[in-house]
Amino acid sequence: RKEVEQDPGPFNVPEGATVAFNCTYSNSASQSFFWYRQDCRKEPKLLMSVYSSGNEDGRFTAQLNRASQYISLLIRDSKLSDSATYLCVVVSGGYQKVTFGIGTKLQVIP
Amino acid sequence: NAGVTQTPKFRVLKTGQSMTLLCAQDMNHEYMYWYRQDPGMGLRLIHYSVGEGTTAKGEVPDGYNVSRLKKQNFLLGLESAAPSQTSVYFCASSSYRDLDINEQFFGPGTRLTVL
Numbered sequence: 001r002k003e004v005e006q007d008p009g010p011f012n013v014p015e016g017a018t019v020a021f022n023c024t025y026s027n028s029a030s031q032s033f034f035w036y037r038q039d040c041r042k043e044p045k046l047l048m049s050v051y052s053s054g055n056e057d058g059r060f061t062a063q064l065n066r067a068s069q070y071i072s073l074l075i076r077d078s079k080l081s082d083s084a085t086y087l088c089v090v091v092s093g094g095y096q097k098v099t100f101g102i103g104t105k106l107q108v109i110p
Numbered sequence: 111n112a113g114v115t116q117t118p119k120f121r122v123l124k125t126g127q128s129m130t131l132l133c134a135q136d137m138n139h140e141y142m143y144w145y146r147q148d149p150g151m152g153l154r155l156i157h158y159s160v161g162e163g164t165t166a167k168g169e170v171p172d173g174y175n176v177s178r179l180k181k182q183n184f185l186l187g188l189e190s191a192a193p194s195q196t197s198v199y200f201c202a203s204s205s206y207r208d209l210d211i212n213e214q215f216f217g218p219g220t221r222l223t224v225l
Contacts, residue, residue, distance in 0.1 A: 008150070043200055043216035044153070087152070098143075098214075102152035 001026050004090050006101035014109050017078050021104045023088030024070045032091035033064055033071045037084050038103060044087055047073075078108045111136050116201050116217035123191045123224045131186040131220050133201030140206045142184040143168075143214065144176060146197040153200065159184055160206070191224045198222075 005024045013019045025033075033050035048055065050062040050071045061074040075082055088101035117132045133142065144156040155168030159178040173195060175187045184203075188195060198221050202214040 004152075041219075043218055044214075045216070046213045098155065100145075100153040102150060 003027060003099045004088055004101040006088050006104050008102055008104060010105040010107050012107045012109055013078055015078055015080060017108075018074065018076045019078055019106065020072055020074045021086055021088075021106075022070050022072050023090075023101050023104075024068075025088075025090045025099075026069070027090070027092050028066075028069060030090045030092040033062075034089040034091075035062055035071075035073050036087040036089055036100075038087055039084050044100075047086070075106075078106075080108050080110065082106060083108045113137065114201055114203055114215050114217035116199075116220050118220060119218065120221045121223070123188075123222065125192060125224060127191050128187070128189050129191065129222075130188075131199055131201075131222075133184045133186070133203075133217055134182055135184075135201075135203040135215070136182065137203060137205070137215065138181070139203035139215070140181075141204045142178065143202045143204075144174070144184065144186045145200045145202065146170065146195075147200060147219075148197050156186065156199075191222075193224045196222060196224045 003026050035047040036044040037047045038044040048057050050064045054063040059076045063072045085103040085105045087103045090099045114135045140161050143158040145153040147153050154170050156174050157176040159165045162181040165176045177185045198219050200219050201217040204214045
């Protein structure tokens with residue numbers, strides 16, 4: 001089993017739709033979780049951290065489920081500019097081990 | 111601030127040739143990383159450094175060497191390039207003060223092709 005698993009997609013959704021991605025992780029001792037965004041042929045950039053209590057940033061909501069070992073990202077009212085690949089990141093081993101998922105590709109369609 | 115810069119942006123090598131990729135950051139970050147990104151594989155950590163003069167192996171270190179002689183620079187070397195090293199290489203840096211945030215700042219990447 002991979003340490004961090006994501007559905008690579010692509011997820012094709014119309015503008016204005018709500019879309020959700022999940023990411024599962026295998027190490028129950030993992031301590032920190034993040035979502036990064038990567039545009040085509042560009043570098044990844046931090047989108048948001050994922051806290052146990054859940055957190056929201058505008059149209060984006062991230063949640064952590066430690067019991068089932070997954071994190072999720074919800075995007076409401078999708079915009080064309082949301083089209084990108086979303087990378088799940090899991091940190092463990094005292095911040096020494098940072099594992100990226102393969103990413104989920106989102107395409108928002110007019 | 112330039113952030114994280116990488117040199118070169120593109121390179122084509124023949125099998126067996128050597129080269130060095132340079133990463134520079136102007137944010138005074140302690141941690142620096144080298145990743146490679148391949149289709150269907152995600153970003154994989156090659157080597158990392160937690161401070162000037164220190165380096166450590168990541169997930170896929172074979173065939174690569176690194177050096178961190180200055181805090182702002184992290185060099186990745188390929189001594190004898192192989193076609194399996196064809197990839198996009200990203201350098202990143204982060205501050206130890208922001209471990210809980212773990213915001214890694216990435217460079218624009220180097221696209222390397224080994225023929």
